[in-house]
Amino acid sequence: MNIRLSRAAMGILAVAAVVLTADHSWAIRQGLPPSADEWGLKYEVDVQDADSDTLTVGFTLADEGRLRPIYSFDVVAFSKQTDNQGGRAYDVMEPLKLKKAADGRLVGQVQIPKKFADCAKIRIISLTVDGKRQPSGGVFWDIPVIKHWKNAPVTTPDVASPQKTKVRK
Numbered sequence: 714m715n716i717r718l719s720r721a722a723m724g725i726l727a728v729a730a731v732v733l734t735a736d737h738s739w740a741i742r743q744g745l746p747p748s749a750d751e752w753g754l755k756y757e758v759d760v761q762d763a764d765s766d767t768l769t770v771g772f773t774l775a776d777e778g779r780l781r782p783i784y785s786f787d788v789v790a791f792s793k794q795t796d797n798q799g800g801r802a803y804d805v806m807e808p809l810k811l812k813k814a815a816d817g818r819l820v821g822q823v824q825i826p827k828k829f830a831d832c833a834k835i836r837i838i839s840l841t842v843d844g845k846r847q848p849s850g851g852v853f854w855d856i857p858v859i860k861h862w863k864n865a866p867v868t869t870p871d872v873a874s875p876q877k878t879k880v881r882k
Contacts, residue, residue, distance in 0.1 A: 742838060742849065742850055742851040742852060742853050743847070743849050743851075743852050743853075744852070744853055744854075744855070745842075745852050745853065745854045750778075751778075751854070752778050752779045752780055752842075752854060753776065753777075753778025753779040753780070754774070754776065754777065754778040754780065754837070754854070755774070755775040755776035755778065756772065756773060756774045756775065756856075757771075757772070757773040757775075758770070758771070758772055758773075758835065758856060758858070758860075758861040759771035759772075759773075759861065760830075760858055760861045760862040760863070761863075761864075762827075762864055763824050765827075766826060766827055766828075767824045767825065767826055767827060768824065768825055768826075768827050768830055768858070768862065769822055769823075769824050770788050770809075770822060770823055770824070770825060770833070770835070770858055771820070771821075771822040772786065772809055772811070772820070772821055772822065772835055773814075773818050773819070773820045774786075774811060774818060774819040774820075775818045779842055779843050780837065780839035780841070780842060780852070780854065781839075781841070781844075782839070782840075782841065783837055783838070783839050784838045784839055784840050784851060785808065785837075785838045786808070786809035786811060786821070786835065786836070786837055786838075787806060787807065787808050787809060787835070787836045787838070788805060788806075788807045788809060788823050788825055788833055788834070788835055788836070788858070789803055789805060789806050789807075789833065789834055789836050790803065790804045790805035790825070790829040790832045790833040790834070791803060791804065791832065792804050793832075804829050804832075805825050805826070805829050805833055807823040807824075807825060808823075809821045809822075809823055809835065825858075830858055830859050830862060830865065831859050833857075833858040833859070834855040834856060834857055834858060835855070835856040835858065836853050836854075836855050837853060837854045837855075837856070838851055838852070838853045839851060839852055839853075839854075840852075
């Protein structure tokens, strides 16, 4: 069976393919600037030791704030090395699957390797801010994981002991 399509039909198919895949291919997201109220988000983060090599990152969302509706929640950690264009790969990329609790809040947790705790973030992605769709493909808000880990190793800068100086009068 031989099916031939006219040039107009081929053009319409090409345009339809571009339009249908545009949501994914044009997703260049912008980081949100600091905000005193953290964009109206009401959340809790609980980071606990799971075992000697992993952490459990718990997240509870009470209010989506100005980012309503939120597109996704992920725990990410980027590699320190960049490619020739300045991009970085993920060392950790775990989606936070939130489920509705009895009190109406959304809760979820994931486990990540401890060695990435210092650079891991909970990344909240929204396609809207204040109810307005963002033309850039969306925005993201990062919450550092290390800030919420109560048993985080304490790192102090190497400070040389003060040298005794002789003062002559």
